[in-house]
Amino acid sequence: GAVVSQHPSRVICKSGTSVKIECRSLDFQATTMFWYRQFPKQSLMLMATSNEGSKATYEQGVEKDKFLINHASLTLSTLTVTSAHPEDSSFYICSARQASTNGYTFGSGTRLTVV
């Protein structure tokens, strides 16, 4: 079946630094990828949608200059959390939509801790 690899699985960074999270579709081409954020004991909240080769579409309230999304190829999307602060600590999850089936496959998530 379709597999999405997300890396790293957990990262600790200092306040003010930037962190990049990668999301790869391993055995299919993903024309659209999605990024979610999940705080403890809450549901997943959609942050942005990215289509290969074009700018990401951000949800209301999500700062596009803080959460940089790049989707340069059909198998890779990256999320960069810039100038991270402790309140950015969260579980970040990516998802990829397989064009041929319209199926959604999720990565295993990245736990970001900003200290």
Place this chain on the structure above:
Amino acid sequence: DAKTTQPPSMDCAEGRAANLPCNHSTISGNEYVYWYRQIHSQGPQYIIHGLKNNETNEMASLIITEDRKSSTLILPHATLRDTAVYYCIVKDNNNDMRFGAGTRLTVKP
């Protein structure tokens, strides 16, 4: 503006069937019903989806009422590893996958 309503939590005895309900009274004709589950600190896992007809796969069965305003996910023989948060999502092919609060299912020995 939630499209689905699920009970916040449910318990089930190991080996018994787990029946998870979902109300989606405002579902439109071209929207599918999807079920995902999330085991602690992992990404969501696809379970099943359907449009009108009942569906069954190796993981679960999905029963959709005739008026499509509600559905039930059935795990026929729940195991301890089925403990997770279960999300019911309605969407068409053009909308994004958005999650509600889900149901926290606890399977007890």
